Amino acid sequence: MDVDTRLLRYFAAIAEEGNLTRAAQRLFVSQPALTKQLKHLESHLGVRLFTRSSTGMTLTSAGHALAARVPPVLVAWDEAVAETKAASLVLRVGFLSSAANEATQDIVAAFRERRQGWRVDMRQAPWSDPTAGLATAEVPVALLRLPFPGQESFGVRSLFREPRWVALPSTHPLAGRDEIAFAELVDEPVVAAPGGTGVWRDHWLAVSERDGREVRVGAVTEQPDEFLSAIAHGYGIALVPASTARFYARPGVVYRPVTGVSPSEVGVAWQPDADEAVTDFVRCCLALARTDAEA
Numbered sequence: 001m002d003v004d005t006r007l008l009r010y011f012a013a014i015a016e017e018g019n020l021t022r023a024a025q026r027l028f029v030s031q032p033a034l035t036k037q038l039k040h041l042e043s044h045l046g047v048r049l050f051t052r053s054s055t056g057m058t059l060t061s062a063g064h065a066l067a068a069r070v071p072p073v074l075v076a077w078d079e080a081v082a083e084t085k086a087a088s089l090v091l092r093v094g095f096l097s098s099a100a101n102e103a104t105q106d107i108v109a110a111f112r113e114r115r116q117g118w119r120v121d122m123r124q125a126p127w128s129d130p131t132a133g134l135a136t137a138e139v140p141v142a143l144l145r146l147p148f149p150g151q152e153s154f155g156v157r158s159l160f161r162e163p164r165w166v167a168l169p170s171t172h173p174l175a176g177r178d179e180i181a182f183a184e185l186v187d188e189p190v191v192a193a194p195g196g197t198g199v200w201r202d203h204w205l206a207v208s209e210r211d212g213r214e215v216r217v218g219a220v221t222e223q224p225d226e227f228l229s230a231i232a233h234g235y236g237i238a239l240v241p242a243s244t245a246r247f248y249a250r251p252g253v254v255y256r257p258v259t260g261v262s263p264s265e266v267g268v269a270w271q272p273d274a275d276e277a278v279t280d281f282v283r284c285c286l287a288l289a290r291t292d293a294e295a
Contacts (some may be wrong), residue, residue, distance in 0.1 A: 005077055007041040008070050010034060015067045019056040028292040052250050089118045089204035091277050094125050094132030097224055098247045100159060100266050103288050104143065110284040114244065114278060127193040129153045130200035136271055140246045141270040143285070145241070149198040157282065159289040161263040163242045164206075165255050169234045175254045182260035186210050189218030189236035191227055204239055228253050 013023040014034070026029040034254055042049055049063035059067055091111070098108060099122070108120045123139055125132040132142035146158060166185060168175050168206050174184065192215070193201045202208070218236030221227040231238060232252030241264045245255035268285040270278050 010037050012070050014057055037140050090121050091137040092121045094139035095122050096132050096144050098179045099143040101243045106288050107284050111281050114280050128222050130197050138276050141281055146265040146267040148200045155294055156267055156269045158267045161265050164239045164261050164264050165242045166258045167240045167255050168237045168254055170252050170254050179257045182258050186213045191219045191230045191236040191238045192217045209261050
């Protein structure tokens with residue numbers, strides 16, 4: 001038999017006040033309405049919970065048994081409701097590697113200021129998924145690098161650009177240079193993302209800047225740690241965003257500016273059926289992108 005928690009709250013108030021009038025005032029209901037709900041609860045349970053007297057409402061033995069159980073039940077229910085609501089106030093955001101660089105924290109802070117009580121759950125995707133979880137609908141919005149496969153199926157806005165540099169083993173003959181022309185790197189073996197990532201992989205292999213020269217793949221990796229380890233061990237070089245030098249310093253790997261390649265582009269992308277929370281997150285991304293551009 002199911003009992004509405006409202007009936008239990010009415011019962012608890014009567015038990016605590018010992019008086020129908022005071023209980024009704026506390027609950028902001030009329031006394032006749034409260035009396036009706038009490039009778040409804042007693043009918044549900046098949047027992048009498050109170051006896052009336054000149055001094056007010058007195059619990060019966062059955063009422064005492066229920067009164068001992070109701071408060072923890074209501075506390076547990078309130079906690080469950082609060083936890084359920086809190087869980088719903090979470091925005092899942094996919095990202096690749098360093099996401100939007102130093103702007104990521106500011107974007108999240110701006111979103112939480114706009115959406116009080118919300119939190120952002122940042123979910124890093126492997127390089128085998130350059131959509132950062134959008135393609136599998138694991139996230140409704142993502143911070144990622146453009147272009148990516150299936151981009152036309154999502155809402156996409158560019159946020160900012162940064163130069164592409166090269167990551168090389170510290171023992172590489174070109175590691176001591178201040179700047180390297182891409183033409184000097186086209187025949188080098190590269191550490192690449194997994195196949196099947198289409199235009200995203202091609203961008204990081206600089207296919208359009210190779211003038212038809214074949215790419216020599218020395219290793220395939222999916223995560224920053226194994227990527228850097230492969231470079232440090234001499235399996236190849238790789239083009240990376242300039243910010244990688246700030247976020248992923250590692251012994252055995254050096255980063256150098258590269259000429260002759262286009263910049264990397266950071267964007268925000270979202271599901272076409274996105275809700276207002278996603279829209280607010282995108283607004284925060286664009287607002288901070290404009291601020292950075294004007295600085």
